[in-house]
Amino acid sequence: MSEIAQKVKGIIIDKLGVEESEVTPEASFTNDLGADSLDTVELIMEFEKEFNISIPDDQAENIATVGQAISYLEENVK
Amino acid sequence: MNLRRVVVTGLGALTPLGNTVPEYERNLLIGVSGAAPITKFDAEKFKTRFACEVKDYDPINYFDRKEARKMDPGTQYGLVACDEAIADSQMDLEKLNLDRIGVIWGSGIGGLKTFQDEVVNFSEGDGTPRFNPFFIPKMIADITAGHISIKYGFRGPNFVTVSACASATNALIDAFTYIRTGRSDVMISGGSEAAVTEAGIGGFNAMKALSERNDAPETASRPFDKDRNGFVLGEGAGAIVLEEYEHAKARGAKIYAEFLGGGMSADAHHITAPHPDGTGASLVMKSALQDANLQPEAIDYINVHGTSTPLGDISETLAIQKVFGDHAYQLNISSTKSMTGHLLGAAGAIEAIASVVALKNQTVPPTINHFTDDERFDPNLNFTFNKAQERKIDVALSNTFGFGGHNASIIFGKPKE
Numbered sequence: 001m002s003e004i005a006q007k008v009k010g011i012i013i014d015k016l017g018v019e020e021s022e023v024t025p026e027a028s029f030t031n032d033l034g035a036d037s038l039d040t041v042e043l044i045m046e047f048e049k050e051f052n053i054s055i056p057d058d059q060a061e062n063i064a065t066v067g068q069a070i071s072y073l074e075e076n077v078k
Numbered sequence: 079m080n081l082r083r084v085v086v087t088g089l090g091a092l093t094p095l096g097n098t099v100p101e102y103e104r105n106l107l108i109g110v111s112g113a114a115p116i117t118k119f120d121a122e123k124f125k126t127r128f129a130c131e132v133k134d135y136d137p138i139n140y141f142d143r144k145e146a147r148k149m150d151p152g153t154q155y156g157l158v159a160c161d162e163a164i165a166d167s168q169m170d171l172e173k174l175n176l177d178r179i180g181v182i183w184g185s186g187i188g189g190l191k192t193f194q195d196e197v198v199n200f201s202e203g204d205g206t207p208r209f210n211p212f213f214i215p216k217m218i219a220d221i222t223a224g225h226i227s228i229k230y231g232f233r234g235p236n237f238v239t240v241s242a243c244a245s246a247t248n249a250l251i252d253a254f255t256y257i258r259t260g261r262s263d264v265m266i267s268g269g270s271e272a273a274v275t276e277a278g279i280g281g282f283n284a285m286k287a288l289s290e291r292n293d294a295p296e297t298a299s300r301p302f303d304k305d306r307n308g309f310v311l312g313e314g315a316g317a318i319v320l321e322e323y324e325h326a327k328a329r330g331a332k333i334y335a336e337f338l339g340g341g342m343s344a345d346a347h348h349i350t351a352p353h354p355d356g357t358g359a360s361l362v363m364k365s366a367l368q369d370a371n372l373q374p375e376a377i378d379y380i381n382v383h384g385t386s387t388p389l390g391d392i393s394e395t396l397a398i399q400k401v402f403g404d405h406a407y408q409l410n411i412s413s414t415k416s417m418t419g420h421l422l423g424a425a426g427a428i429e430a431i432a433s434v435v436a437l438k439n440q441t442v443p444p445t446i447n448h449f450t451d452d453e454r455f456d457p458n459l460n461f462t463f464n465k466a467q468e469r470k471i472d473v474a475l476s477n478t479f480g481f482g483g484h485n486a487s488i489i490f491g492k493p494k495e
Contacts, residue, residue, distance in 0.1 A: 015144070017144030048208075
Protein backbone atom coordinates (compact mmCIF):
# COMPACT_ATOMS: atom_id res chain seq x y z
CA MET A 1 0.00 0.00 0.00
CA SER A 2 1.30 3.45 -0.91
CA GLU A 3 2.16 6.02 1.73
CA ILE A 4 -0.77 8.13 0.53
CA ALA A 5 -3.16 5.21 0.85
CA GLN A 6 -1.98 4.57 4.38
CA LYS A 7 -2.45 8.20 5.39
CA VAL A 8 -5.89 8.32 3.79
CA LYS A 9 -6.97 5.23 5.69
CA GLY A 10 -5.62 6.68 8.92
CA ILE A 11 -7.64 9.88 8.45
CA ILE A 12 -10.81 7.94 7.68
CA ILE A 13 -10.39 5.70 10.73
CA ASP A 14 -9.79 8.73 12.91
CA LYS A 15 -12.56 10.99 11.63
CA LEU A 16 -15.28 8.41 11.10
CA GLY A 17 -14.42 6.27 14.12
CA VAL A 18 -14.44 3.04 12.11
CA GLU A 19 -12.33 -0.14 12.26
CA GLU A 20 -9.42 -0.56 9.88
CA SER A 21 -10.99 -3.73 8.45
CA GLU A 22 -14.01 -1.71 7.27
CA VAL A 23 -11.88 0.71 5.27
CA THR A 24 -11.79 -1.26 2.01
CA PRO A 25 -11.29 0.43 -1.39
CA GLU A 26 -14.96 -0.11 -2.30
CA ALA A 27 -16.30 1.24 1.01
CA SER A 28 -18.55 4.26 0.53
CA PHE A 29 -18.20 7.00 3.13
CA THR A 30 -21.94 7.50 3.46
CA ASN A 31 -23.35 4.04 2.72
CA ASP A 32 -20.77 1.86 4.45
CA LEU A 33 -18.83 3.98 6.92
CA GLY A 34 -21.68 5.95 8.50
CA ALA A 35 -20.62 9.42 7.36
CA ASP A 36 -23.20 12.17 6.95
CA SER A 37 -22.83 15.15 4.62
CA LEU A 38 -20.85 17.14 7.20
CA ASP A 39 -18.50 14.23 7.89
CA THR A 40 -17.77 14.03 4.17
CA VAL A 41 -16.90 17.73 4.02
CA GLU A 42 -14.63 17.29 7.02
CA LEU A 43 -12.85 14.33 5.41
CA ILE A 44 -12.11 16.31 2.27
CA MET A 45 -10.77 19.16 4.39
CA GLU A 46 -8.52 16.76 6.27
CA PHE A 47 -7.15 15.39 2.98
CA GLU A 48 -6.46 18.95 1.84
CA LYS A 49 -4.65 19.72 5.07
CA GLU A 50 -2.66 16.49 5.22
CA PHE A 51 -1.51 16.64 1.59
CA ASN A 52 -1.37 20.41 1.31
CA ILE A 53 -3.58 20.64 -1.76
CA SER A 54 -6.88 22.24 -2.61
CA ILE A 55 -9.65 19.97 -3.88
CA PRO A 56 -12.25 21.94 -5.90
CA ASP A 57 -15.87 21.28 -4.92
CA ASP A 58 -16.82 19.72 -8.28
CA GLN A 59 -14.03 17.18 -7.88
CA ALA A 60 -14.73 16.60 -4.20
CA GLU A 61 -18.26 15.53 -5.18
CA ASN A 62 -16.76 12.59 -7.08
CA ILE A 63 -14.87 11.30 -4.05
CA ALA A 64 -17.38 9.00 -2.41
CA THR A 65 -15.37 5.88 -1.62
CA VAL A 66 -12.05 5.07 0.00
CA GLY A 67 -10.64 3.95 -3.33
CA GLN A 68 -11.74 7.13 -5.10
CA ALA A 69 -10.05 9.23 -2.44
CA ILE A 70 -6.79 7.28 -2.71
CA SER A 71 -6.66 7.43 -6.50
CA TYR A 72 -7.57 11.14 -6.61
CA LEU A 73 -4.81 11.95 -4.14
CA GLU A 74 -2.24 9.66 -5.79
CA GLU A 75 -2.87 11.49 -9.05
CA ASN A 76 -2.91 15.02 -7.66
CA VAL A 77 -0.45 15.11 -4.79
CA LYS A 78 3.00 16.12 -5.97
CA MET B 79 -57.51 27.85 33.11
CA ASN B 80 -57.02 24.72 35.13
CA LEU B 81 -53.33 24.54 36.00
CA ARG B 82 -51.76 21.11 36.36
CA ARG B 83 -49.31 20.19 39.12
CA VAL B 84 -45.68 19.64 38.18
CA VAL B 85 -43.21 17.46 40.08
CA VAL B 86 -39.51 16.61 39.90
CA THR B 87 -38.95 12.94 39.11
CA GLY B 88 -35.33 12.74 37.94
CA LEU B 89 -32.02 14.45 38.65
CA GLY B 90 -28.64 14.48 36.91
CA ALA B 91 -25.51 16.50 37.65
CA LEU B 92 -21.97 16.83 36.37
CA THR B 93 -20.42 19.45 38.63
CA PRO B 94 -17.14 20.68 40.10
CA LEU B 95 -18.19 18.85 43.29
CA GLY B 96 -18.92 15.50 41.71
CA ASN B 97 -19.88 13.86 38.44
CA THR B 98 -23.16 12.35 39.65
CA VAL B 99 -26.02 13.59 41.84
CA PRO B 100 -25.09 11.41 44.85
CA GLU B 101 -21.51 12.77 44.83
CA TYR B 102 -22.70 16.32 44.33
CA GLU B 103 -25.25 15.93 47.14
CA ARG B 104 -22.69 14.50 49.55
CA ASN B 105 -20.12 17.22 48.91
CA LEU B 106 -22.73 20.00 49.06
CA LEU B 107 -23.73 18.91 52.54
CA ILE B 108 -20.16 18.38 53.74
CA GLY B 109 -19.14 21.79 52.39
CA VAL B 110 -16.40 20.99 49.88
CA SER B 111 -14.82 23.57 47.56
CA GLY B 112 -14.61 22.68 43.88
CA ALA B 113 -11.96 25.31 43.10
CA ALA B 114 -8.42 24.44 41.99
CA PRO B 115 -5.76 25.67 39.57
CA ILE B 116 -6.89 25.65 35.94
CA THR B 117 -5.90 22.48 34.06
CA LYS B 118 -7.65 23.17 30.76
CA PHE B 119 -5.10 25.62 29.42
CA ASP B 120 -1.91 27.36 30.46
CA ALA B 121 -3.22 30.23 32.58
CA GLU B 122 0.18 31.57 33.63
CA LYS B 123 -0.38 35.01 32.14
CA PHE B 124 -3.98 35.34 33.36
CA LYS B 125 -5.01 37.39 36.38
CA THR B 126 -7.09 34.46 37.56
CA ARG B 127 -5.42 31.08 37.35
CA PHE B 128 -8.02 28.89 39.04
CA ALA B 129 -11.59 27.79 38.43
CA CYS B 130 -14.17 25.23 39.49
CA GLU B 131 -13.57 22.68 36.75
CA VAL B 132 -15.32 19.36 36.34
CA LYS B 133 -12.86 16.71 37.64
CA ASP B 134 -11.81 13.35 36.17
CA TYR B 135 -13.99 13.84 33.11
CA ASP B 136 -13.03 11.90 30.00
CA PRO B 137 -15.55 12.03 27.15
CA ILE B 138 -14.52 8.53 26.10
CA ASN B 139 -16.25 7.20 29.21
CA TYR B 140 -19.55 8.56 27.90
CA PHE B 141 -19.38 8.86 24.11
CA ASP B 142 -17.72 7.15 21.21
CA ARG B 143 -14.86 9.18 19.89
CA LYS B 144 -16.58 10.24 16.68
CA GLU B 145 -19.67 11.40 18.55
CA ALA B 146 -17.60 13.32 21.14
CA ARG B 147 -15.67 15.19 18.44
CA LYS B 148 -18.89 16.72 17.12
CA MET B 149 -19.91 18.21 20.45
CA ASP B 150 -18.54 21.12 22.42
CA PRO B 151 -17.69 20.14 26.01
CA GLY B 152 -20.74 22.12 27.20
CA THR B 153 -23.02 19.89 25.12
CA GLN B 154 -21.24 16.76 26.32
CA TYR B 155 -21.75 17.81 29.94
CA GLY B 156 -25.43 18.38 29.24
CA LEU B 157 -25.93 14.96 27.72
CA VAL B 158 -24.09 13.24 30.57
CA ALA B 159 -26.33 14.96 33.13
CA CYS B 160 -29.46 14.12 31.09
CA ASP B 161 -28.50 10.46 30.89
CA GLU B 162 -28.32 10.35 34.66
CA ALA B 163 -31.60 12.25 35.14
CA ILE B 164 -33.53 10.13 32.66
CA ALA B 165 -32.17 6.90 34.15
CA ASP B 166 -32.99 8.22 37.62
CA SER B 167 -36.59 8.96 36.60
CA GLN B 168 -37.01 5.29 35.60
CA MET B 169 -39.29 6.33 32.76
CA ASP B 170 -39.97 3.49 30.36
CA LEU B 171 -39.61 5.43 27.13
CA GLU B 172 -41.06 2.54 25.11
CA LYS B 173 -44.36 3.03 26.91
CA LEU B 174 -44.57 6.82 26.89
CA ASN B 175 -45.82 9.14 24.16
CA LEU B 176 -42.62 10.83 23.03
CA ASP B 177 -44.63 13.55 21.27
CA ARG B 178 -45.57 14.75 24.76
CA ILE B 179 -41.98 14.89 26.08
CA GLY B 180 -39.92 17.99 25.33
CA VAL B 181 -36.59 19.56 26.16
CA ILE B 182 -36.02 23.13 27.30
CA TRP B 183 -32.37 23.66 28.12
CA GLY B 184 -30.35 26.66 29.31
CA SER B 185 -26.98 27.89 28.11
CA GLY B 186 -25.47 31.27 28.83
CA ILE B 187 -22.89 31.35 26.09
CA GLY B 188 -22.84 28.21 23.94
CA GLY B 189 -19.75 26.49 22.59
CA LEU B 190 -17.13 29.03 23.63
CA LYS B 191 -14.21 26.60 23.29
CA THR B 192 -15.32 25.61 19.81
CA PHE B 193 -15.73 29.24 18.79
CA GLN B 194 -12.34 30.20 20.18
CA ASP B 195 -10.52 27.26 18.56
CA GLU B 196 -12.02 27.81 15.13
CA VAL B 197 -11.43 31.54 15.07
CA VAL B 198 -7.85 31.16 16.32
CA ASN B 199 -7.25 28.54 13.66
CA PHE B 200 -8.52 30.90 10.97
CA SER B 201 -6.57 33.90 12.19
CA GLU B 202 -3.36 31.91 12.31
CA GLY B 203 -3.77 30.87 8.65
CA ASP B 204 -3.20 32.81 5.43
CA GLY B 205 -6.77 34.05 5.18
CA THR B 206 -8.07 30.95 3.41
CA PRO B 207 -11.25 29.96 5.21
CA ARG B 208 -10.92 26.41 6.49
CA PHE B 209 -13.67 26.28 9.04
CA ASN B 210 -14.65 22.85 10.24
CA PRO B 211 -18.11 21.82 9.01
CA PHE B 212 -19.05 21.05 12.63
CA PHE B 213 -18.01 24.52 13.82
CA ILE B 214 -21.50 26.03 13.72
CA PRO B 215 -23.48 23.00 14.97
CA LYS B 216 -20.98 22.59 17.83
CA MET B 217 -21.00 26.24 18.82
CA ILE B 218 -24.61 27.43 18.61
CA ALA B 219 -26.18 27.83 22.04
CA ASP B 220 -29.34 25.84 21.21
CA ILE B 221 -27.64 22.65 20.11
CA THR B 222 -27.70 20.74 23.40
CA ALA B 223 -31.51 20.61 23.39
CA GLY B 224 -31.30 19.25 19.85
CA HIS B 225 -28.83 16.52 20.83
CA ILE B 226 -30.98 15.43 23.78
CA SER B 227 -34.06 15.09 21.58
CA ILE B 228 -32.13 13.21 18.90
CA LYS B 229 -30.67 10.77 21.42
CA TYR B 230 -33.98 9.95 23.11
CA GLY B 231 -36.54 10.69 20.40
CA PHE B 232 -38.36 13.36 22.42
CA ARG B 233 -40.53 15.16 19.87
CA GLY B 234 -42.21 17.72 22.14
CA PRO B 235 -41.30 21.43 22.47
CA ASN B 236 -37.56 21.90 22.09
CA PHE B 237 -35.43 25.00 22.54
CA VAL B 238 -32.80 26.73 24.66
CA THR B 239 -33.15 29.84 26.80
CA VAL B 240 -30.32 32.39 26.89
CA SER B 241 -30.31 34.85 29.79
CA ALA B 242 -26.68 34.64 30.94
CA CYS B 243 -26.52 33.34 34.50
CA ALA B 244 -30.30 33.02 34.74
CA SER B 245 -30.53 30.79 31.64
CA ALA B 246 -31.22 27.44 33.31
CA THR B 247 -33.75 28.96 35.68
CA ASN B 248 -35.58 30.48 32.72
CA ALA B 249 -35.46 27.06 31.05
CA LEU B 250 -36.95 25.42 34.15
CA ILE B 251 -39.72 28.03 34.38
CA ASP B 252 -40.61 27.55 30.72
CA ALA B 253 -40.56 23.76 31.06
CA PHE B 254 -42.77 24.02 34.16
CA THR B 255 -45.21 26.29 32.33
CA TYR B 256 -45.48 23.97 29.32
CA ILE B 257 -46.49 21.07 31.58
CA ARG B 258 -48.66 23.21 33.83
CA THR B 259 -50.69 24.48 30.88
CA GLY B 260 -51.07 21.07 29.29
CA ARG B 261 -48.74 21.42 26.32
CA SER B 262 -46.60 18.50 27.39
CA ASP B 263 -46.49 15.82 30.09
CA VAL B 264 -42.75 15.52 30.71
CA MET B 265 -39.97 18.04 30.13
CA ILE B 266 -36.24 17.51 30.37
CA SER B 267 -34.77 20.76 31.59
CA GLY B 268 -31.65 22.24 33.13
CA GLY B 269 -28.53 23.75 31.66
CA SER B 270 -24.89 23.29 30.84
CA GLU B 271 -21.85 25.50 30.38
CA ALA B 272 -18.15 25.03 29.63
CA ALA B 273 -16.56 28.47 29.67
CA VAL B 274 -13.27 27.69 31.40
CA THR B 275 -11.25 28.66 28.33
CA GLU B 276 -8.79 31.44 27.57
CA ALA B 277 -11.63 33.55 26.18
CA GLY B 278 -13.88 32.86 29.16
CA ILE B 279 -11.37 33.57 31.90
CA GLY B 280 -9.77 36.46 30.00
CA GLY B 281 -13.13 38.01 29.19
CA PHE B 282 -14.48 37.88 32.73
CA ASN B 283 -11.10 39.03 34.06
CA ALA B 284 -11.28 42.09 31.85
CA MET B 285 -14.58 42.97 33.51
CA LYS B 286 -12.99 42.55 36.94
CA ALA B 287 -15.72 40.03 37.66
CA LEU B 288 -13.51 37.16 38.85
CA SER B 289 -11.73 36.65 42.15
CA GLU B 290 -7.96 36.80 41.69
CA ARG B 291 -7.15 34.99 44.94
CA ASN B 292 -4.60 32.73 43.25
CA ASP B 293 -2.80 31.85 46.49
CA ALA B 294 -5.89 30.18 47.97
CA PRO B 295 -8.34 29.18 45.23
CA GLU B 296 -10.48 26.99 47.49
CA THR B 297 -11.33 30.00 49.67
CA ALA B 298 -11.86 32.45 46.79
CA SER B 299 -15.61 32.02 46.46
CA ARG B 300 -16.74 33.56 49.74
CA PRO B 301 -20.19 35.07 49.34
CA PHE B 302 -21.17 37.56 52.06
CA ASP B 303 -17.64 37.63 53.52
CA LYS B 304 -16.06 41.04 54.02
CA ASP B 305 -13.14 40.15 51.75
CA ARG B 306 -15.09 38.68 48.84
CA ASN B 307 -13.56 39.92 45.62
CA GLY B 308 -15.40 38.39 42.69
CA PHE B 309 -16.85 35.12 41.51
CA VAL B 310 -15.06 31.89 40.65
CA LEU B 311 -15.88 30.54 37.20
CA GLY B 312 -17.34 27.03 37.21
CA GLU B 313 -18.46 24.57 34.56
CA GLY B 314 -20.73 21.57 34.28
CA ALA B 315 -24.39 20.70 33.92
CA GLY B 316 -27.56 19.95 35.81
CA ALA B 317 -30.56 18.09 34.41
CA ILE B 318 -34.04 17.80 35.89
CA VAL B 319 -36.96 15.68 34.76
CA LEU B 320 -40.19 17.60 35.30
CA GLU B 321 -43.42 15.69 35.05
CA GLU B 322 -47.14 16.30 35.36
CA TYR B 323 -48.22 15.01 38.79
CA GLU B 324 -50.87 12.50 37.65
CA HIS B 325 -48.55 11.23 34.92
CA ALA B 326 -45.84 10.64 37.52
CA LYS B 327 -48.28 9.00 39.94
CA ALA B 328 -49.71 6.73 37.27
CA ARG B 329 -46.31 5.22 36.57
CA GLY B 330 -45.37 5.01 40.26
CA ALA B 331 -42.49 7.48 39.89
CA LYS B 332 -40.48 8.61 42.87
CA ILE B 333 -41.22 12.28 43.48
CA TYR B 334 -38.41 14.46 44.80
CA ALA B 335 -40.26 17.74 45.04
CA GLU B 336 -43.13 19.75 43.65
CA PHE B 337 -42.37 22.70 41.39
CA LEU B 338 -44.60 25.38 42.91
CA GLY B 339 -43.89 28.49 40.87
CA GLY B 340 -41.51 30.74 39.05
CA GLY B 341 -40.95 34.45 38.61
CA MET B 342 -39.08 36.59 36.10
CA SER B 343 -38.10 40.24 36.04
CA ALA B 344 -35.57 42.69 34.67
CA ASP B 345 -33.43 45.22 36.50
CA ALA B 346 -33.76 47.70 33.62
CA HIS B 347 -30.68 49.37 35.00
CA HIS B 348 -27.21 48.39 33.70
CA ILE B 349 -25.67 45.72 31.46
CA THR B 350 -23.62 44.10 34.21
CA ALA B 351 -24.09 45.91 37.54
CA PRO B 352 -27.03 44.89 39.73
CA HIS B 353 -29.54 47.53 40.69
CA PRO B 354 -28.16 48.95 43.97
CA ASP B 355 -31.54 48.75 45.70
CA GLY B 356 -32.21 45.24 44.44
CA THR B 357 -35.48 46.30 42.84
CA GLY B 358 -35.36 43.67 40.08
CA ALA B 359 -34.35 41.05 42.63
CA SER B 360 -37.21 41.84 44.97
CA LEU B 361 -39.67 41.97 42.11
CA VAL B 362 -38.63 38.52 40.89
CA MET B 363 -39.01 36.91 44.32
CA LYS B 364 -42.41 38.56 44.78
CA SER B 365 -43.54 37.36 41.40
CA ALA B 366 -42.36 33.80 42.11
CA LEU B 367 -44.29 33.81 45.42
CA GLN B 368 -47.36 35.10 43.65
CA ASP B 369 -47.07 32.48 40.93
CA ALA B 370 -46.82 29.77 43.60
CA ASN B 371 -49.68 31.36 45.51
CA LEU B 372 -47.56 31.53 48.67
CA GLN B 373 -46.98 34.12 51.36
CA PRO B 374 -43.35 35.08 52.08
CA GLU B 375 -43.63 33.26 55.44
CA ALA B 376 -43.92 29.96 53.57
CA ILE B 377 -40.27 30.06 52.48
CA ASP B 378 -37.80 28.16 54.70
CA TYR B 379 -34.68 28.32 52.57
CA ILE B 380 -33.34 30.63 49.87
CA ASN B 381 -30.58 29.34 47.64
CA VAL B 382 -29.31 32.76 46.64
CA HIS B 383 -27.58 33.88 43.49
CA GLY B 384 -24.79 35.08 45.86
CA THR B 385 -21.82 35.03 43.51
CA SER B 386 -19.29 36.55 45.94
CA THR B 387 -19.06 39.87 44.15
CA PRO B 388 -18.86 43.05 46.26
CA LEU B 389 -22.10 44.62 44.92
CA GLY B 390 -24.25 41.68 43.92
CA ASP B 391 -24.35 40.08 47.36
CA ILE B 392 -25.48 43.36 48.92
CA SER B 393 -28.31 44.12 46.52
CA GLU B 394 -29.66 40.57 46.75
CA THR B 395 -29.65 40.72 50.56
CA LEU B 396 -31.48 44.06 50.50
CA ALA B 397 -34.05 42.52 48.19
CA ILE B 398 -34.56 39.56 50.53
CA GLN B 399 -35.11 41.91 53.47
CA LYS B 400 -37.54 43.98 51.45
CA VAL B 401 -39.62 40.98 50.35
CA PHE B 402 -39.51 38.91 53.54
CA GLY B 403 -39.48 41.59 56.24
CA ASP B 404 -39.18 40.00 59.69
CA HIS B 405 -39.44 36.53 58.20
CA ALA B 406 -35.97 37.12 56.65
CA TYR B 407 -34.61 36.31 60.12
CA GLN B 408 -36.51 33.03 60.33
CA LEU B 409 -35.35 31.51 57.06
CA ASN B 410 -31.98 30.13 56.03
CA ILE B 411 -30.00 31.70 53.22
CA SER B 412 -27.06 30.00 51.55
CA SER B 413 -24.94 30.38 48.47
CA THR B 414 -23.82 27.01 47.16
CA LYS B 415 -21.63 28.95 44.71
CA SER B 416 -19.21 29.15 47.63
CA MET B 417 -18.55 25.48 46.79
CA THR B 418 -19.41 25.03 43.11
CA GLY B 419 -18.24 28.35 41.74
CA HIS B 420 -20.47 30.05 39.20
CA LEU B 421 -21.62 27.81 36.36
CA LEU B 422 -23.18 30.72 34.41
CA GLY B 423 -25.98 29.30 32.27
CA ALA B 424 -25.95 26.04 34.24
CA ALA B 425 -26.04 27.71 37.66
CA GLY B 426 -29.83 27.70 37.90
CA ALA B 427 -29.90 23.98 37.16
CA ILE B 428 -27.38 22.81 39.74
CA GLU B 429 -28.82 25.22 42.29
CA ALA B 430 -32.34 23.94 41.66
CA ILE B 431 -30.89 20.50 42.41
CA ALA B 432 -29.23 21.91 45.55
CA SER B 433 -32.66 23.21 46.64
CA VAL B 434 -34.20 19.78 46.04
CA VAL B 435 -31.30 18.22 47.98
CA ALA B 436 -32.09 20.58 50.86
CA LEU B 437 -35.77 19.53 50.85
CA LYS B 438 -34.89 15.87 50.62
CA ASN B 439 -32.36 15.94 53.45
CA GLN B 440 -34.15 18.62 55.52
CA THR B 441 -30.71 20.21 55.65
CA VAL B 442 -29.48 23.54 54.30
CA PRO B 443 -26.18 23.25 52.42
CA PRO B 444 -23.69 25.80 53.76
CA THR B 445 -22.15 29.02 52.50
CA ILE B 446 -18.53 27.97 53.00
CA ASN B 447 -15.50 30.23 53.28
CA HIS B 448 -16.83 32.64 55.83
CA PHE B 449 -13.95 34.27 57.66
CA THR B 450 -14.87 37.88 58.42
CA ASP B 451 -18.26 39.49 58.93
CA ASP B 452 -19.12 42.38 56.67
CA GLU B 453 -20.99 45.08 58.60
CA ARG B 454 -23.04 45.82 55.50
CA PHE B 455 -25.06 42.65 56.15
CA ASP B 456 -27.58 42.44 58.97
CA PRO B 457 -25.92 40.12 61.55
CA ASN B 458 -29.31 38.62 62.41
CA LEU B 459 -29.68 37.06 58.98
CA ASN B 460 -28.76 33.37 58.84
CA PHE B 461 -26.42 32.81 55.87
CA THR B 462 -25.71 29.21 56.99
CA PHE B 463 -22.02 29.98 57.19
CA ASN B 464 -19.46 27.19 56.96
CA LYS B 465 -21.60 24.28 58.12
CA ALA B 466 -24.77 22.66 56.83
CA GLN B 467 -27.77 23.14 59.07
CA GLU B 468 -30.58 20.69 59.75
CA ARG B 469 -34.02 22.26 59.93
CA LYS B 470 -37.58 21.83 58.75
CA ILE B 471 -37.72 22.81 55.08
CA ASP B 472 -41.10 22.63 53.39
CA VAL B 473 -40.45 25.21 50.70
CA ALA B 474 -37.22 26.43 49.07
CA LEU B 475 -36.66 29.31 46.68
CA SER B 476 -33.73 29.59 44.25
CA ASN B 477 -32.58 32.89 42.75
CA THR B 478 -30.46 33.51 39.65
CA PHE B 479 -29.59 36.82 38.07
CA GLY B 480 -27.85 37.35 34.74
CA PHE B 481 -25.80 40.01 32.99
CA GLY B 482 -28.29 42.08 31.07
CA GLY B 483 -30.34 42.46 34.23
CA HIS B 484 -32.33 39.22 33.84
CA ASN B 485 -33.73 37.79 37.07
CA ALA B 486 -35.42 34.42 37.53
CA SER B 487 -36.55 32.66 40.70
CA ILE B 488 -38.17 29.29 41.25
CA ILE B 489 -39.88 27.67 44.21
CA PHE B 490 -39.91 23.97 45.11
CA GLY B 491 -41.92 22.30 47.85
CA LYS B 492 -41.64 19.01 49.67
CA PRO B 493 -43.79 16.45 47.86
CA LYS B 494 -47.27 16.09 49.31
CA GLU B 495 -50.15 13.73 48.57
